[in-house]
Amino acid sequence: MKKAICSLLLLMATGASVIGQTGAEALVAESASFLGAFFRNMPDARVAVVRFENESELSDSALQKIYQMLVSRLEGEKSFRVLDLLLNFNGGRGEFNLVQPEALDFLIELKLIQNKSKTGLGLTVFSRLQNRVLTVKYFERNISKGEMDLLNTRSHAFANLGFSLLLEFESRLGLMDIQSIAAVDGQEQYFFFYPDEIIIYNARETRLEKHFQFKLAWTRPVFPVLHPEGKLLLFRLGSDLVLTAGCNFSPTAQMQTFRDGRWQESRKIDFVPFRFVTLNQAPYLVGARYEEGRNFFKGKVYFLPFSAAAASDASAYEKATCPALSLDFSTREGQLQAVHAIDRDYTYRLFTADFEEKKPLSEKKGATLAASNGEWLAISDFSRGSDQLFFYDIRDGGLRPVYTGKVAGEIQFMSAGNWHGVRGFWAGVRQPVDGMERLMVQFWGKRNE
Amino acid sequence: MNKGKGLSRPLLLLAALLAIGLAAPLAPCLQGAIKPYYGGEIVVRLNEPSSFNLNAANYSNLIFYSLIYENFFFLKKNGEITSHVFRDYRYEPTARTLFLTPKENLSFSNGKPLTARNIQASLKVFLGSDLSAASRLRKMIKNVRLDGEDVAVELMADHPDIVAMLTAPELVVLAENEQSFSGPFYPQEWEKGRHLVLRANPYYAGGRTYLDRVRVSFSESPAPDLFLSGPGQFKDSCLEFDSGIYQNIYLCFLQGDIGQNTKVALYSLLKRFNEATGWRYRELNSLTSDDESPIAIRIKTLTPQKTASILKYSEIKLHALSSLSSLEKDLTAFLKESNLRIETLFIDDSQFRASLDSTSIKYALVDKIFQKKTPPEEKISRILKETSFNQFNAKYLRLLSELDEARFSNSQELLTEQIARISEAIVGDGFILPLFQKNYSLYVRRSWPALEIDDYGRPLLQKVGKANE
Numbered sequence: 025m026k027k028a029i030c031s032l033l034l035l036m037a038t039g040a041s042v043i044g045q046t047g048a049e050a051l052v053a054e055s056a057s058f059l060g061a062f063f064r065n066m067p068d069a070r071v072a073v074v075r076f077e078n079e080s081e082l083s084d085s086a087l088q089k090i091y092q093m094l095v096s097r098l099e100g101e102k103s104f105r106v107l108d109l110l111l112n113f114n115g116g117r118g119e120f121n122l123v124q125p126e127a128l129d130f131l132i133e134l135k136l137i138q139n140k141s142k143t144g145l146g147l148t149v150f151s152r153l154q155n156r157v158l159t160v161k162y163f164e165r166n167i168s169k170g171e172m173d174l175l176n177t178r179s180h181a182f183a184n185l186g187f188s189l190l191l192e193f194e195s196r197l198g199l200m201d202i203q204s205i206a207a208v209d210g211q212e213q214y215f216f217f218y219p220d221e222i223i224i225y226n227a228r229e230t231r232l233e234k235h236f237q238f239k240l241a242w243t244r245p246v247f248p249v250l251h252p253e254g255k256l257l258l259f260r261l262g263s264d265l266v267l268t269a270g271c272n273f274s275p276t277a278q279m280q281t282f283r284d285g286r287w288q289e290s291r292k293i294d295f296v297p298f299r300f301v302t303l304n305q306a307p308y309l310v311g312a313r314y315e316e317g318r319n320f321f322k323g324k325v326y327f328l329p330f331s332a333a334a335a336s337d338a339s340a341y342e343k344a345t346c347p348a349l350s351l352d353f354s355t356r357e358g359q360l361q362a363v364h365a366i367d368r369d370y371t372y373r374l375f376t377a378d379f380e381e382k383k384p385l386s387e388k389k390g391a392t393l394a395a396s397n398g399e400w401l402a403i404s405d406f407s408r409g410s411d412q413l414f415f416y417d418i419r420d421g422g423l424r425p426v427y428t429g430k431v432a433g434e435i436q437f438m439s440a441g442n443w444h445g446v447r448g449f450w451a452g453v454r455q456p457v458d459g460m461e462r463l464m465v466q467f468w469g470k471r472n473e
Numbered sequence: 474m475n476k477g478k479g480l481s482r483p484l485l486l487l488a489a490l491l492a493i494g495l496a497a498p499l500a501p502c503l504q505g506a507i508k509p510y511y512g513g514e515i516v517v518r519l520n521e522p523s524s525f526n527l528n529a530a531n532y533s534n535l536i537f538y539s540l541i542y543e544n545f546f547f548l549k550k551n552g553e554i555t556s557h558v559f560r561d562y563r564y565e566p567t568a569r570t571l572f573l574t575p576k577e578n579l580s581f582s583n584g585k586p587l588t589a590r591n592i593q594a595s596l597k598v599f600l601g602s603d604l605s606a607a608s609r610l611r612k613m614i615k616n617v618r619l620d621g622e623d624v625a626v627e628l629m630a631d632h633p634d635i636v637a638m639l640t641a642p643e644l645v646v647l648a649e650n651e652q653s654f655s656g657p658f659y660p661q662e663w664e665k666g667r668h669l670v671l672r673a674n675p676y677y678a679g680g681r682t683y684l685d686r687v688r689v690s691f692s693e694s695p696a697p698d699l700f701l702s703g704p705g706q707f708k709d710s711c712l713e714f715d716s717g718i719y720q721n722i723y724l725c726f727l728q729g730d731i732g733q734n735t736k737v738a739l740y741s742l743l744k745r746f747n748e749a750t751g752w753r754y755r756e757l758n759s760l761t762s763d764d765e766s767p768i769a770i771r772i773k774t775l776t777p778q779k780t781a782s783i784l785k786y787s788e789i790k791l792h793a794l795s796s797l798s799s800l801e802k803d804l805t806a807f808l809k810e811s812n813l814r815i816e817t818l819f820i821d822d823s824q825f826r827a828s829l830d831s832t833s834i835k836y837a838l839v840d841k842i843f844q845k846k847t848p849p850e851e852k853i854s855r856i857l858k859e860t861s862f863n864q865f866n867a868k869y870l871r872l873l874s875e876l877d878e879a880r881f882s883n884s885q886e887l888l889t890e891q892i893a894r895i896s897e898a899i900v901g902d903g904f905i906l907p908l909f910q911k912n913y914s915l916y917v918r919r920s921w922p923a924l925e926i927d928d929y930g931r932p933l934l935q936k937v938g939k940a941n942e
Contacts, residue, residue, distance in 0.1 A: 316675060392507075392508070411507070
């Protein structure tokens with residue numbers, strides 16, 4: 025796979041040289057060349073763009089591309105280190121993660137200016153240690169109308185290089201979630217969560233073979249719903265495989281343990297577990313509680329101490345977030361990184377591990393989201409009939425839109441998962457067919473990882 | 474991670490073309506959020522009910538009680554039959570039995586279990602009621618028993634269409650406790666004469682509604698979101714639904730000692746009331762509907778002077794069903810102005826029925842709701858059964874039997890003749906005179922999309938939600 029990607033990149037680079045540089049590329053090349061020369065004799069200098077303002081006709085999307093082109097060129101320099109702190113571009117201004125300024129030696133400010141028919145890029149380099157501006161430089165190039173249109177388009181990359189649809193098949197209606205875990209023999213098993221049962225499949229090449237299924241008995245009170253929603257969680261606790269299944273039609277989630285070759289209901293949990301995390305070296309189940317019978321979570325997140333040693337009647341502690349139509353937790357190596365939410369106004373909201381709210385995408389509207397570890401975040405569009413997926417890179421603690429993918433139908437749920445070792449996202453998509461409807465399951469993954 | 478450095482010009486061009494090409498057909502589809510919004514309140518303008526006891530005697534009540542009581546089955550406009558209560562129902566022709574399997578874990582609005590036993594009891598209550606749909610069903614059903622988790626409805630004969638018979642709007646799931654409800658909403662607050670607030674039933678078998686509340690208003694303030702009115706109005710602000718329903722108003726004489734002159738004078742007076750209040754109702758010159766009745770009933774009205782001279786010395790108590798309470802103010806004022814000693818008393822259906830055996834009610838203003846597409850023979854049969862009151866006798870029973878025979882003869886001519894014969898007998902016996910008719914449209918403000926109405930003209934509020942664009 026890596027070889028194929030390298031070949032493609034090579035072809036792309038060749039393509040660029042054949043048709044010559046665009047105005048934007050030339051502007052970036054000049055700026056990068058200047059900065060490269062400036063920092064060349066400063067080994068181990070830690071450099072980052074901390075401000076980027078736009079006074080040109082270019083859109084935020086174009087600004088992002090220019091930024092990416094510049095940073096990727098600077099990353100190629102061996103003599104100094106470039107840190108990418110960009111969170112987002114919003115309203116003609118870049119938003120950067122500046123929580124640790126002491127980790128930087130040099131700060132770069134960029135300003136894009138429209139000067140008659142030309143577009144200029146101003147650079148200011150500031151030394152944090154010396155507390156003074158070291159250099160100011162201005163480059164100017166002609167960026168044609170056509171090129172501006174091109175830069176202003178929202179497409180960021182090709183599907184084959186980014187997230188793409190790797191698998192699609194039809195499922196019974198009502199599917200609420202999919203999770204997978206490696207079985208004892210190493211084979212990946214896929215758990216499909218329906219309101220009345222869980223079906224376990226084994227992956228055989230490009231298809232799924234039913235392995236086992238068991239009914240879920242929900243006890244009173246049951247709150248009938250128009251739209252069943254639920255979350256499944258799988259994890260290992262010692263030699264046991266533990267499964268939790270929570271939904272919006274029951275106030276308690278079921279916990280089943282696979283022990284002695286069979287599934288046994290072990291306890292009930294009064295919230296819907298999402299993740300098994302470690303806090304202060306102690307394991308916890310973290311999740312949220314649905315507003316019964318409705319399609320949103322109450323504005324709290326619950327942490328329940330959970331281990332073989334923990335008492336089964338241990339009570340959960342809670343943290344305030346916001347009522348959310350969709351919610352997920354990004355974790356890295358078992359540690360909670362952030363809580364991602366789509367609130368009841370369909371707006372994306374982010375809470376840090378300390379439950380401080382950040383607004384990296386203040387205007388972003390969505391319907392459903394899922395986080396894949398601490399690396400990627402997928403958000404479905406605020407749309408009906410025909411949908412779209414947006415993928416964000418969250419590895420740096422920020423939120424950078426990287427890929428988009430069109431989806432025919434309406435995304436009902438999303439969850440992070442993997443398919444044949446490729447990490448990505450499962451999406452349940454409702455599609456109208458001849459006056460009826462069907463549910464298509466899609467897996468979106470990154471081929472190049 | 475893609476940093477964009479590989480984005481060469483031809484690839485960017487291709488990407489741009491793809492983006493433009495895909496965006497164009499998508500644009501009209503992006504209409505709103507996929508996830509529906511839960512919350513909000515809708516204001517529905519209806520007549521004030523007399524109690525929460527089921528009484529679907531008129532259109533307004535038909536709507537009101539459908540909000541708090543759940544039907545066994547729904548009959549959609551397209552003829553489709555659905556149920557929120559049963560997860561399965563099957564008719565076994567060999568056993569001539571219909572098996573109804575309720576969904577698991579259902580509850581009434583107060584959280585108490587809704588089981589097969591409640592279904593059985595509710596069906597028995599319906600079968601014991603004084604409704605034409607119930608009487609038809611009584612003739613078909615031998616027994617209603619519990620069969621494990623199922624309710625088994627045993628029939629006298631093979632009736633594969635039995636489920637269609639169970640779509641009657643009065644056949645609802647009742648709780649033993651009057652204060653628990655099976656419908657999508659339950660009553661929370663009642664300010665008599667002003668409004669009634671219904672709250673979403675969290676245990677509703679069909680799945681919780683998007684709306685949190687329904688405010689049933691008995692006045693024009695606040696401006697209602699959903700209301701009934703004559704057809705062809707409010708085009709700019711509202712969506713209009715043909716309810717498929719009309720309301721007939723009759724003048725009934727419950728005692729046999731009323732003179733013909735008095736009957737016609739009262740009839741003339743009420744006709745003039747309609748004229749004086751701006752022709753609120755259409756004239757009705759038949760027992761069912763003028764466009765389908767084989768008999769036209771023409772009663773020559775008396776002049777105002779003649780009417781006054783006949784009624785001058787009478788002391789009349791005109792009882793009107795509470796479903797006509799919207800007329801109360803105008804009718805009282807009109808009668809007062811006429812200087813006649815006519816008192817109007819508005820009473821609910823149950824009080825009315827309770828008084829039928831006594832001689833306390835002589836004059837009554839009664840309304841009946843009909844579905845337009847109900848066959849005329851069913852309508853005339855209902856009028857005869859439900860408005861002859863204590864004057865129902867062997868003659869009418871014979872007429873009804875003959876109507877049944879004509880129905881099974883498959884002769885339209887015979888059927889029409891029998892309908893005409895019944896109409897003549899009813900009018901000739903002088904206990905009912907048709908007065909007015911009103912067609913209804915159901916209006917809903919455009920800010921409330923997704924409203925559907927069923928075959929009985931009832932709005933289905935389950936999937937009505939605030940537009941979230």
